[in-house]
Amino acid sequence: MRTAGERSAGGQIAGAATRASASGGRAFDPLAVREDFPILRQKVYGKPLVYLDNAATTHKPRVVIEAIERFYENDNSNIHRGLHALSERATAAFEAARDTVRRTLNAADLREIVFTRGTTEAINLVAQSFARPRLRPGDEIVISTLEHHSNIVPWQMVCEATGARLRVIPIGEAGELDMKAYEALLGPRTRLVAIVHVSNALGTINPVERVIEAAHARGIPVLLDGAQAVAHMKVDVRALDCDFYAFSGHKVYGPTGIGVLYGKVEHLEAMPPYQGGGDMIASVTFEKTTWNRLPYKFEAGTPHIAGGIGLAAALDYLDRLGLEGRAAHEQDLLVRATAALRAIPRVRIIGTAPAKASVLSFVIDGIHPHDIGTILDRDGIAIRAGHHCTQPLMDRFGVPATARASFALYNTRDEVDALAKGVARVIEVFS
Amino acid sequence: MSELGDLYQEVILDHNKRPRNFRALPGADHRAVGHNPLCGDRMTIYLKLDGDVVTEVTFEGSGCAISKASASMMTESIKGKTRAQVEALFKKFHGLVTGEPPASGADLGKLVVFSGVSEFPVRVKCATLAWHTLRAALEERTEAVSTE
Ligand SMILES: Cc1ncc(COP(=O)(O)O)c(C=O)c1O
Numbered sequence: 256m257r258t259a260g261e262r263s264a265g266g267q268i269a270g271a272a273t274r275a276s277a278s279g280g281r282a283f284d285p286l287a288v289r290e291d292f293p294i295l296r297q298k299v300y301g302k303p304l305v306y307l308d309n310a311a312t313t314h315k316p317r318v319v320i321e322a323i324e325r326f327y328e329n330d331n332s333n334i335h336r337g338l339h340a341l342s343e344r345a346t347a348a349f350e351a352a353r354d355t356v357r358r359t360l361n362a363a364d365l366r367e368i369v370f371t372r373g374t375t376e377a378i379n380l381v382a383q384s385f386a387r388p389r390l391r392p393g394d395e396i397v398i399s400t401l402e403h404h405s406n407i408v409p410w411q412m413v414c415e416a417t418g419a420r421l422r423v424i425p426i427g428e429a430g431e432l433d434m435k436a437y438e439a440l441l442g443p444r445t446r447l448v449a450i451v452h453v454s455n456a457l458g459t460i461n462p463v464e465r466v467i468e469a470a471h472a473r474g475i476p477v478l479l480d481g482a483q484a485v486a487h488m489k490v491d492v493r494a495l496d497c498d499f500y501a502f503s504g505h506k507v508y509g510p511t512g513i514g515v516l517y518g519k520v521e522h523l524e525a526m527p528p529y530q531g532g533g534d535m536i537a538s539v540t541f542e543k544t545t546w547n548r549l550p551y552k553f554e555a556g557t558p559h560i561a562g563g564i565g566l567a568a569a570l571d572y573l574d575r576l577g578l579e580g581r582a583a584h585e586q587d588l589l590v591r592a593t594a595a596l597r598a599i600p601r602v603r604i605i606g607t608a609p610a611k612a613s614v615l616s617f618v619i620d621g622i623h624p625h626d627i628g629t630i631l632d633r634d635g636i637a638i639r640a641g642h643h644c645t646q647p648l649m650d651r652f653g654v655p656a657t658a659r660a661s662f663a664l665y666n667t668r669d670e671v672d673a674l675a676k677g678v679a680r681v682i683e684v685f686s
Numbered sequence: 687m688s689e690l691g692d693l694y695q696e697v698i699l700d701h702n703k704r705p706r707n708f709r710a711l712p713g714a715d716h717r718a719v720g721h722n723p724l725c726g727d728r729m730t731i732y733l734k735l736d737g738d739v740v741t742e743v744t745f746e747g748s749g750c751a752i753s754k755a756s757a758s759m760m761t762e763s764i765k766g767k768t769r770a771q772v773e774a775l776f777k778k779f780h781g782l783v784t785g786e787p788p789a790s791g792a793d794l795g796k797l798v799v800f801s802g803v804s805e806f807p808v809r810v811k812c813a814t815l816a817w818h819t820l821r822a823a824l825e826e827r828t829e830a831v832s833t834e
Contacts (some may be wrong), residue, residue, distance in 0.1 A: 312695075621703075623750035626694075629806060633690050641724065655727060655748050684694055685751070 283580025289665045291316040302635030305670045310455045310661035311504040312505045317564035322568035323561045352567035359570045366549035373514035374482040375405040377501035382409035384526040392418030395444045399424040401454040404644040406480045430457040430606040447685040448477045456643040457606025458614030487612045509569035513562030530555040581664040585613040595675035613662035622685050624658040631677045693803030699756035711744040719804045720819030731819045757816035776817050783813045
């Protein structure tokens with residue numbers, strides 16, 4: 256069934272995505288892609304915006320902005336409850352969005368796709384509804400040194416509540432997982448492995464296939480934090496055989512406030528609800544309430560309907576652009592930026608694993624990342640300076656913070672060169 | 687560039703490179719740890735008081751150029767001052783870096799080099815971390831203070 260949202264989205268698209276598919280997969284053209292992102296046209300402090308903070312959040316192509324606008328202008332209504340035309344259209348569009356997510360992750364079943372507010376909420380859901388009821392004192396959860404705080408704190412909270420212990424996989428100097436240490440950590444008390452797919456601070460792509468294989472060999476389920484992965488690579492939850500997969504809409508060119516938890520249906524069936532409220536129930540009496548079927552059991556209250564629709568528009572956009580061209584382009588930017596910054600004396604790159612997404616963390620000897628960030632900002636160059644919500648990882652490298660440039664499909668080689676020039680100027684200011 | 691030049695004035699860069707009174711103070715009778723959770727920076731301020739007068743003040747920690755230079759210059763400017771004078775100076779300094787109209791009273795002296803901070807609102811916390819920590823030390827609060 257085609258919905259109103261889909262139909263209008265399909266009918267009105269203009270931009271690089273359709274041009275690319277119309278031309279039958281012509282070489283990826285970042286300049287054409289830039290035209291699809293209205294926000295990139297602006298100047299800041301009189302300089303063209305060079306946005307290199309894509310690991311924090313990505314910008315939205317026009318098709319996403321328009322899909323949201325169209326929903327509010329035409330179909331806005333609550334879902335799963337109205338009998339009227341608008342509610343039917345809104346429900347159909349939201350459920351179509353769920354199917355787009357399912358296809359993107361290659362999940363088998365729509366019941367396995369739960370909409371959340373983002374990665375953080377998805378992980379908390381698993382922590383509270385899956386882990387917490389199963390954990391006994393002395394049980395263990397395995398995470399890694401690379402984790403974002405949102406894949407640390409929820410586990411600390413359930414450990415605190417249950418007497419379970421957190422075990423942490425160490426990493427090597429390049430920012431790569433110590434797989435030997437990982438396997439040694441897996442033991443009879445390990446109840447769950449929760450690990451980042453792609454590190455937001457260093458860009459390391461973890462060997463998640465091997466991580467999962469080793470855990471499954473011992474019957475241990477695995478959650479992957481995919482917040483930084485979905486924008487850069489094909490994620491196939493069936494090929495991976497992961498038990499849970501979490502990601503955020505806003506890091507894949509979609510809206511904020513919407514994200515996804517994929518969970519194997521047998522896990523989700525066995526788990527109690529995370530929050531109680533409307534939509535997640537089958538029937539309520541003051542004596543007994545029964546839960547709704549999946550995935551609605553985990554979607555209490557009115558969801559971010561427009562967000563789901565916008566996320567689907569973003570995933571469709573990426574799909575039309577094709578993965579190969581944009582992935583090669585992002586790697587090209589990473590290689591160029593790495594070489595350019597390496598060539599600058601006093602710059603040290605943190606995170607040099609062989610397999611990396613387009614994230615480049617660096618420090619400059621004697622110059623604090625905040626000062627780097629401020630000076631680049633006045634050049635129109637937006638980077639992130641700080642601990643990137645990975646304080647234990649910063650401690651591992653003995654730095655309070657790093658500067659981080661992270662590249663998206665709309666960035667260009669010229670922007671990489673602007674970054675390198677900007678960094679050289681930072682050093683000049685402080686010389 | 688001129689705004690950047692206002693922020694990173696020579697004096698500030700110099701104090702960043704060669705911070706004054708940058709050490710622990712054995713026998714300090716007041717001490718506090720300041721923390722800027724935004725950037726993870728930490729700073730410890732050590733004080734010795736003679737009655738109401740600051741006789742010695744030092745600091746330790748990691749931070750950006752603005753926070754380090756601010757701490758360094760603060761230690762120089764409060765030595766020999768009474769609590770009331772320190773408080774007055776803080777108020778004046780705070781006004782300076784947040785771009786509020788100048789209050790009368792305390793003389794900022796060399797601290798006026800921080801006037802450029804007012805053009806960079808996100809950096810105000812860097813400039814004031816040392817001062818907030820100093821106040822905590824004076825109040826003999828021993829728990830960590832935070833800029834948040
Ligand atoms: C690796 C990783 N995990 C989790 C998160 C949290 O995502 P969100 O804030 O969208 O919930 C982020 C976002 O910064 C991230 O980069």
